[in-house]
Amino acid sequence: MSAPPDSAMGATGVRLTLRAPLDARVDASSLSPAALAGLRPAAVAALTLPWGAGIAPVGELFDVSASDGPGLVLSGDPRLDFVGAGLAEGEIIVEGPAGVCAGAGMSGGRLVIAGDAGDSLAAGMSGGRIEVAGRAGDGVGGARPGERQGMSGGTVAIAGSAGAGLGARLRGGLILVGGDVGPRAADGLVAGTLAVAGRLGPGAGRGMKRGTLILAAAADSLAPGFVDAGPQDFIMLQLLGRRVPELGALFGSRLTGRALRLVGNRLAGGEGEILVLQ
Template identity: 55%
Template sequence: MSGAGFRLALKAAPPARVDMTGITPDRLAGLDAGAVARLTVFVGASAVALGDVFSLSGAPGAGLTLEGHDRLDNVGAGMAGGHLLAEGPVGALAGAGMVEGHLKILGNAGDDVGAGLAGGHIEIGGSTGARLAGALPGERRGMTGGTVRVAGDVGPQACVRLRGGLVLIAGSAGAGAAQRMIAGTMAVKGALGPEAGVGMKRGTLVLEQPPELLGVGFGDAGEHDLIFLSLLARRMPEVADLFGGSLSGRARRLVGDRLVGGQGEVLVLL
């Protein structure tokens, strides 16, 4: 990741969950070290100065580096630009509501990663909890744009109500993935858990392994040579990379959820 900037190192393990909302490179741009240290974060129910929780080094720039911890919530939430690197795990809602920028997490992440993502890129070096790329609290739509890449496994209900964008999962996905999906692409190299695609309207799932158990509203359309896959590999090379660098173009195609009049497709690569 490029862009110099500040580095935040924890002074001690957090005694409670820390809400990192507002601590993003775009919002720190133009602030000097003293102003950054005076920014407020919540530790549990208490508002404290950022400088009381973290040691600050570096200088203003387009980047921000953060020492990770699984009690740090909302890391990168609402980012509108720049580069944020978390060196280690993070908690819930990482990258929630992002509109632009690049968030890279070197460890695991908690629930609701990329909830409401509208743009930008999120990379997770480990695994995530539940509801990856889902909806923000009170919202009816999940992720609408951008890219999420996960090197490990993801928990249940990934990509529920997905409205757009690209989600790449190198590991396996838990139960209930892509339910009520409206648009976008979800690609899974590992296993896809049961009850996937229930209520799916449109969108595409690309799988390397046959799904364990789709919703009953899916019909098997047989094996096909699909020009779409070649076009997808050219337009989104990340998808081809997930499956070893190329797509043959041949896949078993399942369509659904027909119980709701859906025309979503599940493509199992051959």
């Protein structure tokens, strides 16, 4: 049931329910808990969003009502782009899939996607947390258009698989993937951690400078330039499992502290490491 038209929704939250599946792409970057706080339903409905080649009022695309929590709840759609882009505080929950660039440029807050996410998830992210219940497309944690560096902070947890270019030019933060990952992960990685419970696709680590990959299984085919340093015991892996419970949940009993260590990418002068759990 929609909130009364004369009542503001700042004390609770805002729910935007799609009237119908989107027939054109929508830029949802302006929809945030902070931007909508205190607005009456009619005022929210009157806001406009880029839609296809034009614009559309929020009220033409969504039914506006109050939600139980203090954040923003959105119906999901593969054409709903830039959800949570630039988010600095608060929580956004997407009930279904999200389009491209979800969480791009986030510096804080929490974005939860109950379905799949499109390409460029968390591009340029510097803080906050993103959770994806399904799979993610290409370029997770990569650079935004016109920028040279990718994600620099925050946490991204993907329950399913991820596409090509995971963590390319990453310079901070943590990305966890429960499924398989496509080719060319950690391309140009500068700092940060990628943790993959599934299979890592071919060509990973090209141009890698520093940072860490933690893998549940050996990669199919790494980029040339890695040196096998042999199996080793890493107390820090067990400590990480305690300090970051998600790592323990991702790898389970595999996170014993014993891992095969690969160092590189030496062709790029890199000293990063790939740890294959034993």
